[in-house]
Amino acid sequence: MLAFSGMLVNRLKTKRQTLIGTTVLGLAVFIDDYLNSLAVSASMKNLTDRYRISREKLAFVVDSTAAPVCILVPISTWAVYFAALLEENNAVAEGAGMELYIQSIPYMAYGWAALVVVWLVVSGILPDIGPMKKAEQRAQAGQPIPPGCEQVGFDTSDLPETSPARGLMNFLLPMAVLVAASVYYEIDLLKGALAASIFTMVLYYWQRLLSFGDLVESMLTGFKVMLHPIAVVAAGFMVKEINDQLGMTPYIIETITPYLSKELLPAAVFAVMAAVVFSTGSSWGVFVISLPIVIPLAQSMDMSMPLTVGALLSASAFGSHACFFSDSTVLSSQGSGCGTMDHAVTQIPYALIGGALAFISLLVLGFTLA
Numbered sequence: 001m002l003a004f005s006g007m008l009v010n011r012l013k014t015k016r017q018t019l020i021g022t023t024v025l026g027l028a029v030f031i032d033d034y035l036n037s038l039a040v041s042a043s044m045k046n047l048t049d050r051y052r053i054s055r056e057k058l059a060f061v062v063d064s065t066a067a068p069v070c071i072l073v074p075i076s077t078w079a080v081y082f083a084a085l086l087e088e089n090n091a092v093a094e095g096a097g098m099e100l101y102i103q104s105i106p107y108m109a110y111g112w113a114a115l116v117v118v119w120l121v122v123s124g125i126l127p128d129i130g131p132m133k134k135a136e137q138r139a140q141a142g143q144p145i146p147p148g149c150e151q152v153g154f155d156t157s158d159l160p161e162t163s164p165a166r167g168l169m170n171f172l173l174p175m176a177v178l179v180a181a182s183v184y185y186e187i188d189l190l191k192g193a194l195a196a197s198i199f200t201m202v203l204y205y206w207q208r209l210l211s212f213g214d215l216v217e218s219m220l221t222g223f224k225v226m227l228h229p230i231a232v233v234a235a236g237f238m239v240k241e242i243n244d245q246l247g248m249t250p251y252i253i254e255t256i257t258p259y260l261s262k263e264l265l266p267a268a269v270f271a272v273m274a275a276v277v278f279s280t281g282s283s284w285g286v287f288v289i290s291l292p293i294v295i296p297l298a299q300s301m302d303m304s305m306p307l308t309v310g311a312l313l314s315a316s317a318f319g320s321h322a323c324f325f326s327d328s329t330v331l332s333s334q335g336s337g338c339g340t341m342d343h344a345v346t347q348i349p350y351a352l353i354g355g356a357l358a359f360i361s362l363l364v365l366g367f368t369l370a
Helices: 002-009 015-028 033-050 055-064 077-088 097-107 109-122 131-140 164-184 189-206 212-225 227-246 248-259 265-280 285-300 305-322 327-336 340-369
Strands: none
Touching: 002 164, 015 033, 015 055, 015 109, 033 055, 033 327, 055 109, 055 131, 055 327, 055 340, 077 097, 077 189, 077 285, 077 305, 097 305, 109 265, 109 305, 109 340, 131 340, 164 189, 189 212, 227 285, 265 285, 265 305, 265 340, 285 305, 305 327, 305 340, 327 340
């Protein structure tokens, strides 16, 4: 990632080009939103400081290309997780979860809307709004970092330097192995990630970039980062079991069905679940509980399953993007070197614009495909 940004240094000559370059780099890191939030921000913040771009705008660009992009790519941690959940909740037969996920990508309205909004912002078509305008005025006055903000982002100072060509190879080859191995194992990203990780360790060790001990320690550090979201997901499965024993799913279906039309279902699912994820900050755990309710409801109304899944994933991405204390919000702000609340309040107007576009799109799709 650092090598890629290093290659951009001599090619990006203006503020707008730097913002567009950051967006492109964010799109390239589609595997996981955690990796995106940490790596892209750490790689680009020195360059954005040079052109007096506020850390808040950097965090917004990074966050906008994290979860909203990950849901649109079938080879991502989000895709694998939700594909498994779809099979678990009988939306499709076993082994067909990824196929349904791929069919749902065109209907993941918030992912597409967020990309449109961030592109309009970095292109200068959509102006700075509210708190973001103040942050940019401060940056233009020579202070891109918010006052009093402790710099606790991802530290890249101790990483060994490599030539740009070798660094780019070290980024692209593991990604290529990840994609190839995942396809070889029938879109099994767990096996693909394992193959790519082993390949990366061998590649770096062969070049003597890191010792074997450092490579193993890096792998264990990656595991530690994922412990919190795994714990949240595990708790979600516990609540799901309780809901099943209480009979919550049939009760909600019988209660809501008389008042909810088939045409309004996708937009309603997006609005309700987006509010839940925004208020809880759990973009993954909530859907362990909600899928057993939404999927049977859509089936009872004979609603398009790809459209329903698209609405659910849109809600998840919006909640992860807009929530003030979600994982991606915290990681994007930390990686970019600004306060979490500084990032949250400057980003929320743009997230709401994307949410409104997604809601309208799902409303139109509901009436079109019903």
